[in-house]
Structure formats: structure tokens, C-alpha cells
Amino acid sequence: MKKVILLFAVIVFSITLSAQEWQTDFETAEKLASEENRPIILVFQGSDWCAPCIKLDREIWRSDEFKSYSKDHFVMLQADFPRRKANALSDEQQEKNNQLAEKYNKQGYFPFVVVLDKEGNVLGEAGYEKTTPTAYIDKLESFVK
Numbered sequence: 001m002k003k004v005i006l007l008f009a010v011i012v013f014s015i016t017l018s019a020q021e022w023q024t025d026f027e028t029a030e031k032l033a034s035e036e037n038r039p040i041i042l043v044f045q046g047s048d049w050c051a052p053c054i055k056l057d058r059e060i061w062r063s064d065e066f067k068s069y070s071k072d073h074f075v076m077l078q079a080d081f082p083r084r085k086a087n088a089l090s091d092e093q094q095e096k097n098n099q100l101a102e103k104y105n106k107q108g109y110f111p112f113v114v115v116l117d118k119e120g121n122v123l124g125e126a127g128y129e130k131t132t133p134t135a136y137i138d139k140l141e142s143f144v145k
Contacts, residue, residue, distance in 0.1 A: 034119075111127055
């Protein structure tokens with residue numbers, strides 16, 4: 001039994017270490033970006049209904065390559081717009097996401113990736129592309145340089 005508990009603890013710990021650290025609050029992301037001198041990658045997504053959003057998450061954001069690179073180069077900010085009741089956000093979080101969309105995604109595109117400097121100025125925009133994590137990183141970095 002002790003071996004099972006130990007194995008479980010190791011698995012949970014390793015998942016936690018490799019998990020993408022997504023911010024959901026713009027002010028927190030801006031503060032981190034300023035402290036760490038990194039750009040913000042703001043991702044508008046519909047996590048439970050938008051097929052290209054789900055593909056972008058699976059093929060790029062969840063890749064080991066992107067997670068490893070982003071932890072030292074970007075502040076990741078997520079603005080999710082789920083439709084299913086089971087995935088509903090708190091009213092406060094939904095309002096924060098709505099305000100971000102009013103400012104950065106007026107057209108309502110999904111997925112929509114906005115690269116921001118540490119002051120919140122737009123440096124570039126992207127969406128879903130069938131590509132590799134390396135090529136997507138290069139694209140995001142091209143906006144920063």
C-alpha cells in the first residue's frame with residue numbers, strides 16, 4: 001500500500017512540475033511580465049466547443065516543447081469562454097474575460113492569440129495553424145523581436 005501511495009505522489013508531483021502555468025487575471029499577468037521582463041501570450045479560447053481551440057491546446061500548448069520553452073520566455077494568460085454549464089466560469093472571471101475580449105478581441109475570433117508587451121500593448125496576433133511547436137514558438141517570438 002505504501003508503494004502505491006508513493007507512486008501516486010510521484011505521478012502527481014511530476015504532473016504538477018510539467019503543468020503549464022496559465023494566468024487568468026490580466027493584472028497578475030502584467031505584473032509577472034514586468035517583473036520577469038517577458039511578453040504576455042493572451043489566448044482567447046472556447047475550451048469546450050471550439051475545435052480549433054482544442055487542437056491548438058493539444059498540439060501546441062500541451063506539448064512538452066512548448067511548456068518547457070514558455071516557462072522561461074512567456075507569461076501565459078488564458079481567457080476562456082466555455083459554453084457548457086458544467087464548465088461555466090464564476091461571474092467575476094467571466095466579466096474579466098469579457099473585458100479582455102472588449103479590448104483585445106473585438107471581432108470575437110476563436111482561437112485568438114495576442115502577443116502583448118509587459119505594458120499590454122499588442123505586438124502581434126495569431127490563431128490556430130497546423131504546425132509544430134517549434135514553428136509556433138518562432139512565430140510568437142517574431143512579434144517580440
